[in-house]
Amino acid sequence: MSLDGTVVKNLVYEINNRIIDGRIDKIYQNNNDLLINIRAKGKKERLFISISGSPRVYFSEEIFDSPQNPPAFCMLLRKHLENNQILEVSQYKMDRIIKILVKSRDEFGEFSKKALIIELMGKHSNVILIDDELKKIIDSLKRINFNLSSVREVLPGLTYNPEDISKGFNPCEVNSISELINNSNKNLNLKTFFLKTFTGISPQMCSEIEYRSSVDFRRIVSSLSESEIKNLEEVFLEIFKEVKEYKFSPIKIYRDGIFKDFYSIDLKELSENEKSKVESISSLLEEFYNSKFLRDTLDLKNKELKKSIKKNIEKLKKKISNQSNELNIALDRDKFKVYADLISSNFYKIEKGAISLKVENFYNEMKEIEIPLDPKLDGPSNASKYYKKYSKLKNAAKFLAEQIEIGKSEISYLESILLNIDFAETPDEIEELYEELEKEGYIKKKKNNKKKKDNKENYIYIKTEDGFEIFIGKNNKQNDYLTHKKAKKNDLWFHVKDAPGSHVILKNDNRNFTNNSLITAAKLAAKYSSLSKSKNISVDYTFKINVKRHPAKKPGLVTYTNYKTINVNIEKE
Known part of the structure; x- marks a missing residue:
């Protein structure tokens, strides 16, 4: 700054x-x-x-x-x-x-x-x-x-x-800088020379002097020619003559379209797209620091929430991995039924205290098989043990398959929250996500957590060139509201294919949907998704009547049928 x-x-x-x-x-x-x-x-x-x-x-x-x-x-x-x-x-x-x-x-x-x-x-x-x-x-x-x-x-x-604390020269009271340059440490680069020699000069001012003089401020003082020193002096005196005479022109400085900095004189090194002039330096500072505070608060809350969500996702992935290993064992359960059947057919061959039984396997072309036995149990008890293990694994396979699907749904839900965080523009919107995750049991409830104003209708609204209305949810609460409350059965619903993303509604106004409206809605669904930086993004769309709540009953999760897919590219033109 x-x-x-x-x-x-x-x-x-x-x-x-x-x-x-x-x-x-x-x-x-x-x-x-x-x-x-x-x-x-x-x-x-x-x-x-x-x-x-x-x-x-x-x-x-x-x-x-x-x-x-x-x-x-x-x-x-x-x-x-x-x-x-x-x-x-x-x-x-x-x-x-x-x-x-x-x-x-x-x-x-x-x-x-x-x-x-x-x-x-x-x-x-x-x-x-x-x-x-x-x-x-x-x-x-x-x-x-x-x-x-x-x-x-x-x-x-x-x-x-x-x-x-202030021992440098006042740049507004200096009539020449040639002598100061010639008498300075010859090994200093120009930027360091200006910062150390004068009071109140910042890297931003150094950058502007560098641009106007066309002298590289990374160069050391001893490398400067007399003409370069003279050029530097002219630029320096010109700038600070205006400052001394209170000829200010406060500007907002934009980076990537965001208000990121400010200054009191018109910086010629910046293009017209990178700056805008304002009347009051005071109001400029208030706007800047308020927006900075908002960004800093938002960034802090973002990082905290993302850290918590990623921790939950890692736990779920580990749980699913363990469940998948158990499922693989459960799916291999048929051998235990075979063991039980073969033992039941060969009780007479089992000697007391035997640790295994070798028999012909009538399930596999009478090939010999060796079955482990519990020496403490007799034949019927060993067979019963294997029948119970088979039955238990059969039930476990069904349960584990269901749990794995539930875990995958939870991961999809949490990944959608990560995307919602990126779309959040205010601390209140992040607070809504905290409340949602508290309600779903992923994070602990905060003490004295006051209920915030319901912002479910703070979705994005866009009107296409041909007059069609489009609504875009920025979080799961808004997605649910748009899909299940606001949208009518003959409105079109858009969502990026197989990835977290916003619900996008293209309103039916009793006209035939134009190709432009379909492409615009699809591009918006792609833009407000985790695939926004990809090329050739697939977006599914269907009538809202074909969209149902997901069995997992997680906010924002849905299932849909009878859909079509459109491929779009949202690269900056």
Whole structure:
């Protein structure tokens, strides 16, 4: 992510324009997150500050959950900052350090200047309240001693000096970089040189300078010619002249069509399809971090659920393997009936304590056979033992065959859940899958599991070019609803052949189905299936009246008859 000095400068510029001379109304804290309500220019602003996970600052519209008993740091901020005027919001040396200067009044009515320092430094981020006149730390959100950091301490009473963590040059105040390049370590590559020499420069900025100058940033400093250094300098000064003059153009950055990053200037290295311009850096940051939080939460839940499902699938496969071995033994049961019959016909040949019996096998052309005996049993008891074993294996074969089919159905069901996870777009949809698996007994029920809103109708809806309606289920609940509730008997039902996939319904609107509508529905069934990356995918389709619930009674599983098959290819055109 590109929350570097350029983005912070853009953010500080926007914050200043919105809250300068405003008054702090109320301050809330939840763990490492702060929300400052501000009354400025006839409006109420809500400045959100977070140093947890992804450190960030922006104006927010979201509801902030705060504890009933405010933390000590929150109470301290309220004491020094609430009902007081904001004098200025500034940035230190183009670094990721924001200072909110406040005209504070104590209990005796005396005025002084207090400053809230926000350091957006990755895992070293912090929010620090200082006496701006004395440059003394009053307190901080995270207290840091030398046991936690060898760089500096952040404790009440100590002097606050941003130079402790920000020692590079301000790129907006540099008039030439030629001398800096010539005097630098000659073995540094260009990217490392820029990152180490200047404050607030990120890999994203390095990439843009590299693109505009056409100089490879993997090269070492000593390999540069004078003309290349001059070219680099021109590009560098041009970019930071615009930054210094607040000529910002915030953009969303897309990768594979997904909003994945942001920046404060128009990056020329990106194509028009990879970016889109927005007006406000603050709203851009809020949208980005909310979508990132959603993606991260979704990814975490996905991984947890997939791990649990795969564990269940492995257990089922092992169980089926053992059952198959037992079934093979059971299917070889006829020899035990033969043993019993031959023993019954040859009681007189069995001597007391014999461990085997050699007789002619009238079931196999009178060839001699040796039958194992239990020396503790007489002839009739040995025969009875083999008859019982034969009968037991006969029953076992039927039971094992049924259990193997049930196990295979369970695996098909769980594989469909794995596919449903990939289709889920929100944490709530993943939570629905958790609830389904709890109900089916595959995972343990969560304590205090609140019932979620039923989202069975959040299926995908598409209208073809020729006006036919198509509905696609994203999970088993939606698949069941579409197939068994919404679809009418003369609607067409589509499903990828012999693989997990969504149920796709092509609605009958009293017209003949067009070839285009059939192909579109089939392609959608292929796209929303586990075979989506394959070529020439087979898709079955039939009237909904021919689709029945599967005997295994698992959500989303069905059987169908009287179907046709169509082959489609969904490769990107």
